[in-house]
Amino acid sequence: MQGWIREWAESTAGCLWSPLCSHFQSLHGLLKEMDNPVFTCYIFYSTLLVLKLYTLAIITGQLRLHKKAFVNPEDALRHGGLEYHRNDPDVERSRRAHRNARENIFPFLFLGAIYSLMEPNLFIAHVHFLVFFVARVVHSVAYLFAFRAPTRSLAYIIAQVPCVSIAVQILSHIAIGW
Amino acid sequence: MQGWIREWAESTAGCLWSPLCSHFQSLHGLLKEMDNPVFTCYIFYSTLLVLKLYTLAIITGQLRLHKKAFVNPEDALRHGGLEYHRNDPDVERSRRAHRNARENIFPFLFLGAIYSLMEPNLFIAHVHFLVFFVARVVHSVAYLFAFRAPTRSLAYIIAQVPCVSIAVQILSHIAIGW
Amino acid sequence: MQGWIREWAESTAGCLWSPLCSHFQSLHGLLKEMDNPVFTCYIFYSTLLVLKLYTLAIITGQLRLHKKAFVNPEDALRHGGLEYHRNDPDVERSRRAHRNARENIFPFLFLGAIYSLMEPNLFIAHVHFLVFFVARVVHSVAYLFAFRAPTRSLAYIIAQVPCVSIAVQILSHIAIGW
Numbered sequence: 001m002q003g004w005i006r007e008w009a010e011s012t013a014g015c016l017w018s019p020l021c022s023h024f025q026s027l028h029g030l031l032k033e034m035d036n037p038v039f040t041c042y043i044f045y046s047t048l049l050v051l052k053l054y055t056l057a058i059i060t061g062q063l064r065l066h067k068k069a070f071v072n073p074e075d076a077l078r079h080g081g082l083e084y085h086r087n088d089p090d091v092e093r094s095r096r097a098h099r100n101a102r103e104n105i106f107p108f109l110f111l112g113a114i115y116s117l118m119e120p121n122l123f124i125a126h127v128h129f130l131v132f133f134v135a136r137v138v139h140s141v142a143y144l145f146a147f148r149a150p151t152r153s154l155a156y157i158i159a160q161v162p163c164v165s166i167a168v169q170i171l172s173h174i175a176i177g178w
Numbered sequence: 179m180q181g182w183i184r185e186w187a188e189s190t191a192g193c194l195w196s197p198l199c200s201h202f203q204s205l206h207g208l209l210k211e212m213d214n215p216v217f218t219c220y221i222f223y224s225t226l227l228v229l230k231l232y233t234l235a236i237i238t239g240q241l242r243l244h245k246k247a248f249v250n251p252e253d254a255l256r257h258g259g260l261e262y263h264r265n266d267p268d269v270e271r272s273r274r275a276h277r278n279a280r281e282n283i284f285p286f287l288f289l290g291a292i293y294s295l296m297e298p299n300l301f302i303a304h305v306h307f308l309v310f311f312v313a314r315v316v317h318s319v320a321y322l323f324a325f326r327a328p329t330r331s332l333a334y335i336i337a338q339v340p341c342v343s344i345a346v347q348i349l350s351h352i353a354i355g356w
Numbered sequence: 357m358q359g360w361i362r363e364w365a366e367s368t369a370g371c372l373w374s375p376l377c378s379h380f381q382s383l384h385g386l387l388k389e390m391d392n393p394v395f396t397c398y399i400f401y402s403t404l405l406v407l408k409l410y411t412l413a414i415i416t417g418q419l420r421l422h423k424k425a426f427v428n429p430e431d432a433l434r435h436g437g438l439e440y441h442r443n444d445p446d447v448e449r450s451r452r453a454h455r456n457a458r459e460n461i462f463p464f465l466f467l468g469a470i471y472s473l474m475e476p477n478l479f480i481a482h483v484h485f486l487v488f489f490v491a492r493v494v495h496s497v498a499y500l501f502a503f504r505a506p507t508r509s510l511a512y513i514i515a516q517v518p519c520v521s522i523a524v525q526i527l528s529h530i531a532i533g534w
Binding site for chain 1: 218221222224225226228229231232235249250251252253255256257276280284287
């Protein structure tokens with residue numbers, strides 16, 4: 001990148017945002033001096049789960065191309081004709097796996113962050129995050145490959161246990177304060 | 179749990195994450211010394227709303243079992259046969275209620291967190307969160323029990339008011355800084 | 357609002373939440389003294405994207421009214437009769453645009469927040485956020501107006517680049533620490 005572009009952008013951005021800088025700031029300095037391995041642990045598993053979401057989206061897209069089953073007529077036209085504007089059971093299965101993953105991973109992103117701020121025991125927190133992570137991976141694999149019931153449902157329930165546990169801990173944390 | 183497992187896990191985790199500890203930290207120490215009832219208020223209602231999401235997922239699952247309407251052939255096979263691989267209007271209704279809840283609660287988790295950092299008046303913030311919470315609960319109940327229109331739509335619109343209000347406040351906060 | 361209501365609410369809320377105040381706090385004081393234009397930048401684009409989500413929901417609702425295609429019988433009854441309890445390709449298209457927006461914007465809300473805490477270069481971070489923002493707006497427009505393929509898919513892929521880049525940066529940040 002040319003120097004002047006960067007310079008211009010930085011000065012623009014600097015003046016654009018600087019007043020709010022007084023309101024929102026880099027927590028970095030603070031973060032440096034303190035110590036929250038639980039938060040790092042949470043970020044690690046959450047980022048992997050977000051990448052898993054992206055992978056499920058890619059799988060759905062590739063299945064659409066491979067099975068020639070497009071949800072939009074304009075895509076079908078580009079890939080052979082309007083007869084490919086159709087449904088396919090494998091594409092639908094992949095979409096359901098993706099949807100179920102979103103339903104469960106997005107609330108975890110919230111719960112895990114709040115939980116990390118509550119200074120839980122590192123080991124217990126790690127177990128919560130790991131159980132959720134492993135169970136969600138098993139759930140996606142079981143969904144995509146149509147494992148015999150109730151594998152998928154079991155993985156679903158196991159993944160919910162740490163989530164509900166975290167939610168209850170947050171609420172008791174608040175209730176104890178009353 | 180046996181002592182050595184816990185010990186091993188804590189030492190592993192400690193060394194695994196410790197370098198990042200310098201980057202991400204327990205905000206706990208800081209949190210302790212400061213005072214943000216708005217943030218607590220946000221966490222309280224958000225956690226309840228996440229539990230409401232989980233409840234809607236459970237209702238959908240129980241309806242599937244009760245009405246014998248499974249979206250996956252492997253589930254239908256386990257519960258009586260492939261003829262139960264079918265749709266059911268009540269299951270679909272419950273799924274729509276769940277989806278609508280996700281559409282509106284996930285953005286709130288973001289907006290409410292940022293809003294809490296903006297040091298709003300506690301009473302006004304509390305009203306925002308409470309209106310959103312009550313309207314979303316009414317929305318879910320109105321959806322599940324198919325209340326006469328426009329009850330559900332009204333609850334939807336009322337729940338959007340605090341969300342849009344928060345979004346506008348965030349943007350003006352930034353704009354004022356310019 | 358009458359003075360006593362406000363007074364009562366503030367005192368109630370104050371005593372309700374105050375113990376947790378010791379755990380969760382206004383980061384405001386800290387934020388004031390520090391400087392994170394990246395976080396402000398993230399909040400700015402994220403809030404606009406959340407408003408875009410709300411706009412897509414409104415478009416879907418208005419299309420339902422305009423095309424008289426309701427997903428719930430109670431809505432159809434209110435707007436002319438049960439024959440309007442039906443699907444419509446334009447409504448479905450708008451719903452898909454909305455769903456795709458949610459699939460991609462919610463993970464960004466997480467990734468962008470963590471990235472902002474990592475003290476990235478402001479210019480590079482701004483480019484990440486801006487590319488995501490512009491590509492997602494293009495994606496929604498291309499979806500709603502059924503632009504010729506592969507416009508929409510290209511916008512989708514371009515929007516994923518900064519997201520995956522951020523995810524990889526977060527993971528390397530953690531890995532480097534090991």
